[in-house]
Amino acid sequence: MISAYRTHLLIALDVSAIVLGSACAFLLQTGDPLQTYGVAMPLLYMLLAGALGVLCMFRFQLHRRIWQYAGVGELVAILVSAAVTAIVPFLVANAVFGWELPALLLLHHLTAMIFLMAGPRLMWRAFCDYFGTCRRRQSQGRTRALIIGAGSCGSLIAKELLQNEIARTVPVGFIDDDPYKRSLSLYGLPVFGSRCDIPKIAERESVDEIIIAMPSASKAQISAVINVCKGTKARLKIVPDLNEIMQGRSSAARVRDVSVEDLLGRDPIRTDLEHIANYVEGKTVLVTGAGGSIGSELCRQIAPFAPRQLLLLGHGENSIYSIEMELLASCPGLVIETVIADVQDRKRMEDVFAKFRPQVVFHAAAHKHVPLMERNPSEAIKNNVFGTKNVAECADQFGAERFVFISTDKAVNPTSIMGTTKRIAEMYIQSLDKHSKTKYVAVRFGNVLGSRGSVIPRFKDQILKGGPVTVTHPEMVRYFMTIPEAVQLVIQAGAFAQGGEIFILDMGKPVKIYDLAADLIRLSGFEPHVDIDIHFSGIREGEKLYEELLTSEEGLTSTMHDRIFVGKPMQINRSELEFEIRKLEQVLGRQPAEIRAVLKHLVPSYSNAS
Template sequence: MLNNYFVYLSQKYASKWLVFCIDLCIVLATFFIAYFVRFNFTLKFDIHQFLLQLPFLIVVASVSFLAVGSFKSVIRHTGFTDIVNVFKAVSLMALITVFCVLINLNFNLISGFTIPISIIVIHALFSFVVLSGARLVFKMAYNYLKHKYVVCKKVLIYGVGDSAIVTYNALINNVKEKFDIAGFINDDYIKEGKSIDGILILCKNKINQEYIDSNNIDEIIVTSENLKKDNLISLVDLKVKITKVPPIESWINGELNVKQIKQIQIEDLLGRAPIQINNPNLTNEFNGEVVLITGAAGSIGSELVKQLSHFNVKHLILVDQAESPLYDVQQDLKRHGKHDFTAIVADIRDGLRLDNIFQEHKPSMVFHAAAYKHVPLMEQSPYESIKINVNGTKLLADTSSRYNVKKFVFVSTDKAVNPTSVMGATKRIAEMYISCLQKESKTKFITTRFGNVLGSNGSVIPLFKKQIENGGPLTLTHKDITRYFMTIPEASQLVLEAATMGKGGEIFIFDMGESVKIYDLAKNMIKLSGLNFPEDIDIKITGLRPGEKLYEELLANGENTLSTYHKKIMISKTRELDYVNVKSEIEELCITNRFQNNNIVMKLKRLIPEYKSNNSDYERFDKRVQIYKKAKGILDDKSDKTYSNL
């Protein structure tokens, strides 16, 4: 009952006019105290004169309070600014009083009226102390009663900087939910034992599970954007909710709202700072261009569409064969007031359809993100992988060249490096084909390579989330498997940056930081879901899938890199190709019969000497090659004759 009553009262604000009246009463009381102190704690002063001065004081105090507005603050949330306003009001009251007394002394406007300067000074001092003290006492009493009778969420704030202070103020001023700030956490010992607004600063090393349990901590709010990966993971290991304050630039009108504090995401545990792109040349690069994006409904394609829509492009052409996802992208653009685009359901394997699109819309730039990307499925269907990843790329690149497109940007993958799967091999073949085409075309062909994209369709993160929702277990192919990760916006920004700096013929690779162990990622996702591993959800090792690697690479054997003006983007120096023969063989590969899977894989291996199948039925071809070479003494992996005789 008392709890509910206090909650009701805590949600009510005292009228500002009530505060105004109380402040006036305090000023009158301190005026009496000033006289009492001035006359040695006796009443031996002119009471009649004192009573004549009270109406004048009421008028002066009222003018001062109204001018400064010190009575308008919410008393239970009194802060430094409120105390400063009280000081301003009291100072203004004293100045007006002195001014009026001096004017009256010189011009004798009111006969016999005066106030001793000593009384004015003592009164100003007492008024400031009592007005400020009353506010702080009320705030302390309110907080004591609130913590005693109202259910509060007990939290720790990680950080002691400006963001932490803003977070603290946002929490204590929140009306809908009550927070009890148990302390601030700092990474070192320098500030340990000090306090912020009476809240103790704690050293990170003292925050363990025992501390969390004994102090009934409900949540730790991270305010530092540059918190080290190890420190963040150590927090995740604790059995307590971990949330994070968004970057300052995303605050609403420069102010933090409690609703913006969100659960820590798996992206925050990557162990590297997000890649930032701030290149003014991007605006000039896409200004007035007609840009075509294939795979526009996919993870990367849709993000490219989103980011390109913010530039002053003349028109966007969105191409995808997935009707429903493309419709979603279309509706999202319309919701954001974008109308300079055309969504087209089309298959990039249809050369006539592509020709019609280019003829009608005349794109000046092409971003090619359409592809089959699931390794195990493509291992079973090499012909389908060839049709999309190789032939689709070939048709699109040929059409772009024929219509003199300025730039053609191909989104490749790290699985194309020393491929162990059909999917990776087909992406490498596509890279090779556009490299061949560069030699005879005015179009600038640019390739970008990067690893796994967090949250993309079919990636491990959505899979783990779904498995957690279903109660587990999480399925993992190998305990030691590692992958490079970046976010979808990061990947798309880097693709746009590479498109801007590309001169034609480059393969751009991105610095993706350290590779992430998927087993650790799975455990962290379980913890972030508020569950325990392995008590609540376990991890099941299923074995490597056909064509799957334990770890990915960004450079093939024999490749090295050149730096660019962006430290996160490098250019791969690939070995020279026999462009005429390679192009001819790729064209032959594209017309291979669909039922000849073995023949397709053998041709892929002939074109890509570093392609060695892993955990796949096609490993037998690698063994046959080695046996044949050993028997014949052939050392040249590139020999067409070697493969044709097998």
């Protein structure tokens, strides 16, 4: 009922504006139109203009547009309607009726139409904007936000915050490095200065929140801005980058919390799609550990390359079911086979390979938690050594083309059971490569943010509970990557496989865990050691202060990709290695000291740190 009443009112107002515009044109042109033209001519002219105006009004749906948001689209529609309503009657009057009306009448008519139709809309828009903005700015108890970036994205965020009455955030101004925008204003909000001014402005304006609205900026630029913002007490939020927006994972108007991934400052990876497609497209691909953080991301990134069949193998039914449902929703045409199996079960592995004959194998199944594996060494060996041995030998037995083993930087000069078992697995697949048609390679990288067992979720949980945040040692450093970039490089490394290589991923600069904890606290809007304490718990069993990516024997050479390097294949005697692995099998379940002694004999660089 209200909508119909509003529509009828708008139609009446526009019709009145059209008729009044014609009358105003005659009045402005002559001052006394009845004396100059009589009654019939102006009346006929107004009827013709009115009929055309109503047609244009319905053609452009002017009565259905919301005046509060009147903008360029409405203005263009009004200009076209006014032009048709003024010009056509003028031409008809002169050409058909021979009235010889002066051009000044046309100009007056056009001006009056535009003013009477556009004026009320723009005045209402200005009133709503001003009233709403003033009311929002004077509202108490709202979060005060500083927007970084006075471009189209920043203005969109500011406009939404100013007009949305239920939003709990109100913008106070902008920061922009463009000197031409300095001291200007946008939606009545000042552009305070450049990024160097952020700490000073944030304190002066009592800023509670900083929104980084720079979706086209590089990762390095975003990281630099975040580092400046860390000097404030404000919470940080960010608009997703263009990659996320273009891929439909987010929109420019949706902000999210700044994450640790944003701090890494690494730009998107350049991928050689052609080489990847050559070894994945149309092939049966097996991913072990497919329900884990690395395995599931491998499945997500392999799926777009159109494998003939994707085998999801894992021990946990819930995680395998979860990634299966996700892939079926995102890639409906993908042929998926779920396999619940334990890589330690040799007979089961042989049955899987015999049935599906995978041509490409990504082996991600492993026990990776360092302290837990120190307390359960036999389980680490059974899964990481003998599980890898089972899958690798089946790949050879059933003619797989390529076998990619997911390793870790903890395999280099290991101090843990987990790292040592991974190193033995590396050695085994390198020895197997010498006698097989299958190309065996390992890909070695450090910690991945957000993976199961990662330090980040634990820190976030501790912050949520009010602290303290526990860090093992003030000098402990680790290499970090995001899960997607690590997996993307793993798949890319697989394209370079010639057999026997250990590929090392460029992890960037090592990060001090203490700094990581402090950054997470600041990103959450707190001050380390003021709002939330950081406690040192001591190095846990199997851990060391820093990790390495390369043994001294391996050397390092570059590949065609600037983020992937290759270690020189080592000369490994397979017979001797097999003999030592059989000895390792015999000590399973015995005392940890016996197990460690055999591990030390197998991997001389292993030193027990516990």
